[in-house]
Amino acid sequence: MVELIDSDIRTREVLSWDGLHVLHGRMSSCSQKLRIFLNLKGIEWQGHEMNLAESETYSDWFMGINPRGLVPVVVWDGRVFIESNDILAMFEEKFPEPCLFPANKHREIDALLQQEDDLHLDLRTLSFRFVLGRTGSNKSSAVLDQYRGYDAKVAGEPDIDRREHELDFYERLAEEGLSDDLVRVSAKKFWAAFDELETRLSASPYFLGEKISVLDIAWFVYASRLHLGGYPFARLFPNIHEWRQGLASDERFAQEVLPPAPLQELIARNQAAWAQAGTTLSDVVGL
Ligand SMILES: N[C@@H](CCC(=O)N[C@@H](CS)C(=O)NCC(=O)O)C(=O)O
Incomplete structure (x- = not known):
């Protein structure tokens, strides 16, 4: 903790x-x-x-x-x-x-939540490019320098590692943007994770069996985000597609992943333009 x-x-x-x-x-x-x-x-x-x-x-x-x-x-x-x-x-x-x-699934939960946390920056990569349509950094070098320089501690210890992780992401974003290659690397990791989850869902309605668990919540958030970015779940992972739609029919899930109206409009505009240009997520990644 x-x-x-x-x-x-x-x-x-x-x-x-x-x-x-x-x-x-x-x-x-x-x-x-x-x-x-x-x-x-x-x-x-x-x-x-x-x-x-x-x-x-x-x-x-x-x-x-x-x-x-x-x-x-x-x-x-x-x-x-x-x-x-x-x-x-x-x-x-x-x-x-x-x-x-x-209770009997703690080890499995820990491993799958860790996997979800490890994919965080990959989700950000795909999300920035295909949901927000952002390919440059929203953080100036002055903001990043200040962030790096904080003499901040967690549990009394200097805590620079986690910040370095964020700094790497934003500095690379400022220098290189989000190239097709970067997007492909992130999408490949998701493919592997979804492939495993698809198999789980062929055996039971939720990831750990008959009841919703924290894993369904965590992966629902990721799947919903990629769905907004045009990820072709229905075609590639039909079990995940159905499972996501089922959870999305529950307001306790749906309301939390719904983008604000201006963002919904931006997403629709961007998706239409990318479809025309042949640069959707599926086009770029080759899904
Ligand atoms: N491991 C952390 C990750 C938290 C995290 O990365 N939060 C992101 C949003 S999902 C954030 O605050 N980003 C700030 C930014 O990118 O400006 C956790 O699980 O709480």
Whole structure:
């Protein structure tokens, strides 16, 4: 569990917030996963939406509660938690009903959630290019330098590794954009993961059997994002297609992955233009 200790927390005002607060991003996949989880558990929370396009999570204020500059963050009666998968596990322990981490499957869940976390920057790559239509960086070098330079700690230790990971992504984005080659590398990793998930879904309606688990939530978020980007699930992975559609008919899932109206319009415009130019996700990756 990644919980900040008192000396890590520089934005002291959050220590006096009452109740459960979630700092999140509307289109952030980890935030969507957490919101769906909270919906299924029926847990009440107060939201603080961060604008990722404007790099709000790199501000002094936000870095004072997450030295990694990432959403989601949970502030709960003066305690500050980061890392979405750890946060889900904590809520499972405190709110066991309905069970979303089946007791006998912890090892499998850990492995598949780790795989999901490892694919995070690949999702961002495909998402930026085929959902947001963004091929350049939204973060200036001044913003990145400031982010690198924070003397921020997690559990009292310098925490530069996670930031380096983000910096690599954004610096490469600024220098090289999102080339077809980069997109293909990311899509290949997803292909391998989906191939495995498709097989699981041929044996049962959900990834771990008859009941929805945290894995369905996590992968629903990824599949929904790629669906927005034009990923041809119906043609390539019919079980995943049906499973995603089934979950999307539940408002507790659907409302959290729905892009705001202006983004929906942008996606529709971009998809039409890419179809005409022969540069959709399927065209570029050769799906
Ligand atoms: N391992 C972290 C990853 C969190 C993460 O990467 N969050 C992204 C949004 S999904 C973020 O805050 N990005 C900020 C940005 O790119 O400006 C977790 O699971 O909480």
